[in-house]
Amino acid sequence: MMKRSQVGFTLIELMIVVGIVGILATIAFANYGDNVTSAKRTDGRTALLNNLTRLEKCKATYGAYNNPACTITANSPDNYYTVAVVSDATSFTLTATAVGSQATNDTDCTALTLTHTGVQSGTGADSAECW
Numbered sequence: 001m002m003k004r005s006q007v008g009f010t011l012i013e014l015m016i017v018v019g020i021v022g023i024l025a026t027i028a029f030a031n032y033g034d035n036v037t038s039a040k041r042t043d044g045r046t047a048l049l050n051n052l053t054r055l056e057k058c059k060a061t062y063g064a065y066n067n068p069a070c071t072i073t074a075n076s077p078d079n080y081y082t083v084a085v086v087s088d089a090t091s092f093t094l095t096a097t098a099v100g101s102q103a104t105n106d107t108d109c110t111a112l113t114l115t116h117t118g119v120q121s122g123t124g125a126d127s128a129e130c131w
Contacts, residue, residue: 037105040080041112041130044096047076047083048114051094055087055116064089065116081112091116 051072058070065087072085072094081096096112097103103110108126113119122130 033105037102038129040078040102041106041109043076043078043102044081044098044112045131047073047081048094048096048112050077051083051085052114055085055092055094065092 054072055065055070058067059065061067062069066089072083074084075082076096080098080100080102082099084095084097086093086095092115094114098106098110106124108124109122109130110124111122112130113121113123120131121127124130
């Protein structure tokens with residue numbers, strides 16, 4: 001009579017695998033959320049660069065950044081940021097401030113700033129990561 005060997009996993013082995021998968025899923029989900037929030041900053045950068053182009057065109061056409069004929073867009077393309085400008089004839093500062101879920105989720109970079117000299121900066125817990 002031949003003895004048949006049993007093949008399979010024990011309950012403890014399965015629980016260890018489930019635990020490891022759970023830990024990996026938790027880490028992956030946290031990193032995914034951070035990456036999505038960081039990627040949405042591109043929307044704010046795009047808004048600033050688009051308005052930079054408009055203001056430079058204004059300066060070339062009218063001789064001043066603050067000419068009434070010059071306009072900026074108040075919102076970023078995907079509406080994650082609002083854009084404000086402070087300007088005079090020879091200089092400007094553009095600021096994109098996070099709104100809605102972006103403001104809630106992105107504490108590392110709450111606002112992006114761009115000046116007429118090309119200086120890029122930000123505010124938040126980790127402002128070095130803004131640009």
